[in-house]
Amino acid sequence: MNFKDNIHNSINLFRQNKILAFLTMLGIIIGIAGVIVIISAGNGAQSLITNQIKSQGSNLVAIFPGNGEDEGPPVSVMGIVITTLKYDDMKALKDPLRAPDVLDYTGYVRGSANASWQGNKADTSYVGVSASLPFIEDTAVQAGSFFTAEDENGLQKVAVLGSDVKKDLFNDRDPINELVKIGKHSFRVIGVMRERGTAGFTNQDNQIYVPITTAQKLLSGINYVNFARVKISDETRIDAAMDDIKEILRERHSIDIGAPIDFDVRSQRDALNALFKVTSAVKFFLVAVAAVALLVGGIGIMNIMLASVQERVREIGLRKAVGAQSRQILSQFLVETVVITSLAGIVGIFLGIFVSYLLSLIVQSFGYDWTFSISVFSVLLSVIVSSLIGFIFGLVPARRASRLDPIEALRYE
Amino acid sequence: MKNLIKIENLKKHFDNDGVITHVLHGVSFEIHQGEFVAIMGPSGSGKSTLMHILGFLDKLSEGKYFFDGQDVSQLDDDLLANMRSQKVGFVFQAFNLLPRTTVLDNVMLPLMYVKLTGVERIKRAKEAIESVGLGHRIQNLSNQLSGGEKQRVAIARALINQPSVIFADEPTGNLDSKSGLQVMKILQDLNLRQGHTIILVTHEKYTAEHAERVLRMKDGLVIADEKVANRILADGASELAK
Numbered sequence: 001m002n003f004k005d006n007i008h009n010s011i012n013l014f015r016q017n018k019i020l021a022f023l024t025m026l027g028i029i030i031g032i033a034g035v036i037v038i039i040s041a042g043n044g045a046q047s048l049i050t051n052q053i054k055s056q057g058s059n060l061v062a063i064f065p066g067n068g069e070d071e072g073p074p075v076s077v078m079g080i081v082i083t084t085l086k087y088d089d090m091k092a093l094k095d096p097l098r099a100p101d102v103l104d105y106t107g108y109v110r111g112s113a114n115a116s117w118q119g120n121k122a123d124t125s126y127v128g129v130s131a132s133l134p135f136i137e138d139t140a141v142q143a144g145s146f147f148t149a150e151d152e153n154g155l156q157k158v159a160v161l162g163s164d165v166k167k168d169l170f171n172d173r174d175p176i177n178e179l180v181k182i183g184k185h186s187f188r189v190i191g192v193m194r195e196r197g198t199a200g201f202t203n204q205d206n207q208i209y210v211p212i213t214t215a216q217k218l219l220s221g222i223n224y225v226n227f228a229r230v231k232i233s234d235e236t237r238i239d240a241a242m243d244d245i246k247e248i249l250r251e252r253h254s255i256d257i258g259a260p261i262d263f264d265v266r267s268q269r270d271a272l273n274a275l276f277k278v279t280s281a282v283k284f285f286l287v288a289v290a291a292v293a294l295l296v297g298g299i300g301i302m303n304i305m306l307a308s309v310q311e312r313v314r315e316i317g318l319r320k321a322v323g324a325q326s327r328q329i330l331s332q333f334l335v336e337t338v339v340i341t342s343l344a345g346i347v348g349i350f351l352g353i354f355v356s357y358l359l360s361l362i363v364q365s366f367g368y369d370w371t372f373s374i375s376v377f378s379v380l381l382s383v384i385v386s387s388l389i390g391f392i393f394g395l396v397p398a399r400r401a402s403r404l405d406p407i408e409a410l411r412y413e
Numbered sequence: 414m415k416n417l418i419k420i421e422n423l424k425k426h427f428d429n430d431g432v433i434t435h436v437l438h439g440v441s442f443e444i445h446q447g448e449f450v451a452i453m454g455p456s457g458s459g460k461s462t463l464m465h466i467l468g469f470l471d472k473l474s475e476g477k478y479f480f481d482g483q484d485v486s487q488l489d490d491d492l493l494a495n496m497r498s499q500k501v502g503f504v505f506q507a508f509n510l511l512p513r514t515t516v517l518d519n520v521m522l523p524l525m526y527v528k529l530t531g532v533e534r535i536k537r538a539k540e541a542i543e544s545v546g547l548g549h550r551i552q553n554l555s556n557q558l559s560g561g562e563k564q565r566v567a568i569a570r571a572l573i574n575q576p577s578v579i580f581a582d583e584p585t586g587n588l589d590s591k592s593g594l595q596v597m598k599i600l601q602d603l604n605l606r607q608g609h610t611i612i613l614v615t616h617e618k619y620t621a622e623h624a625e626r627v628l629r630m631k632d633g634l635v636i637a638d639e640k641v642a643n644r645i646l647a648d649g650a651s652e653l654a655k
Contacts (some may be wrong), residue, residue, distance in 0.1 A: 003487070005525050079439070079578045122476055311451070314509060315511055318509045319510075319522070319525075319526075320470075320497075321468075321470060321497060321503050322497065322498065322502075322503070322523035322526065323523055323526040324494060324498075324500020324525075324526050324575070325490070325494040325495075325526070326490060326494075328526060345559070407470050410505065410509065
């Protein structure tokens with residue numbers, strides 16, 4: 001009995017009992033499809049996040065207050081308020097002698113606020129930034145203009161609206177020079193940002209940009225910044241610039257060399273790595289769940305194959321009587337299970353690709369930059385895993401079949 | 414005539430959890446090539462066990478078994494399987510066809526375990542099916558056949574690997590008399606026209622009398638070894654037998 005005969009045999013069994021074969025395969029189909037979808041969705045989500053971060057420019061360095069671990073996220077993300085990073089620290093970074101690679105900086109002060117205009121209300125957030133924000137974040141206004149360094153120095157009550165906020169408050173009307181209430185204060189609208197989408201977990205279109213000094217004084221009542229971004233002249237200069245920044249800040253904060261610092265300088269690449277770690281952890285957890293589904297599917301197959309051996313005792317006896325050796329019976333049943341699980345794996349792969357594609361269409365329809373991708377690795381892994389399941393869970397039934405005594409098997413009723 | 418099977422003082426006992434049952438108490442005989450021998454006896458006489466040992470389905474406990482001049486008393490499982498694959502064909506009382514499988518695939522089954530090309534397998538299977546007169550049923554499924562047809566398929570299957578001997582274990586036991594006669598006619602044809610050696614196991618006197626020689630068994634011993642005096646010849650075989 002060669003391999004081709006075994007395959008032929010297995011396919012015959014499918015023809016003879018389609019429903020049983022399908023039910024046997026179902027667990028594996030679902031498990032494999034799950035693995036494919038999870039890996040595809042995980043890659044999609046990662047691409048979504050990395051695309052957004054990259055869209056802000058790759059030569060950015062972020063500065064957070066507090067000493068974060070290099071491996072983990074910055075401590076300020078955990079909701080701890082640290083007040084040590086001042087706006088003057090940022091200003092000091094723009095020093096062509098000590099930090100020649102720093103092009104410009106912006107601080108950030110964030111808060112939530114209710115904005116209103118003539119009875120139209122928007123539940124939104126304000127972000128106090130420097131005048132250089134459009135340059136730093138590589139964006140621009142679609143109408144009016146962004147505020148200037150003079151506005152910033154003069155603590156002007158001017159605001160630039162995110163495109164969603166503009167829609168909520170003004171709909172199609174021109175908002176320029178209108179007075180918008182943010183909290184208790186009135187701000188004159190001088191510009192509208194172009195659509196920017198979400199970055200990380202914030203919708204950048206649903207916020208109001210105001211000068212950072214105004215935000216600190218009037219809206220937040222603080223004298224520090226939540227974090228800051230610095231634009232570096234060239235990607236290759238990032239490491240050097242980060243060293244310069246650290247040195248300047250350490251000096252300003254009077255921290256000795258070697259002592260723990262009270263700020264955290266991270267490049268975009270660090271941020272990507274941190275996010276990548278989080279999403280990978282989630283992905284592998286989900287893959288582990290799918291693996292459990294595969295295990296259950298495998299046990300189901302073993303169960304059905306054992307029943308099948310029981311049902312086919314006479315056939316096994318007959319095969320032995322006409323000359324089959326024990327190992328030929330063993331390989332017959334093993335091939336059968338492997339064929340079943342491999343077929344199930346292939347069906348699962350197609351189902352998984354189909355579901356992943358649907359998922360990407362759905363996410364894209366919400367306007368996210370989601371890339372549909374199926375990794376060759378996940379497909380290969382699925383094929384290997386499904387055949388391996390067939391092999392492992394087919395072994396027990398196949399051994400049982402091969403050990404049957406031909407005389408007793410032939411007499412079996 | 415050449416000696417095909419020779420057994421000397423063959424004994425068989427079964428050990429069921431320490432309880433030893435003696436089934437064959439020392440049987441000796443020879444069967445020549447081209448003979449048609451019936452092994453007859455009541456149930457429990459050991460005739461099935463004897464057939465299983467002669468057909469390489471079981472191992473003997475004591476004594477000697479020579480097949481075609483070769484000592485086959487102590488073969489291991491794989492060698493026994495090889496002997497079954499190359500030297501013997503079986504016809505069972507319960508037909509033992511694969512269910513929901515075509516006549517062709519059923520007949521080809523023994524060839525799955527020998528090295529042959531697909532074309533050669535099909536050619537041989539077709540010849541075997543034709544020889545039992547079922548050429549028109551070749552693509553039918555086994556469960557679409559009558560009992561007599563099923564047994565003829567089983568005979569075709571037994572013939573396909575060109576065995577030295579065919580064992581028929583109560584081949585007519587599950588058949589009506591007409592179909593039974595047809596099966597016996599085919600077996601006689603194979604013996605008389607084509608020179609096949611046939612060993613028939615039965616408890617029916619009528620069936621046994623189609624053979625040329627009868628070994629009567631009782632309580633694990635051969636109690637008589639005689640030529641059939643008035644051999645029954647199925648239709649059409651009579652002239653050749655004379």
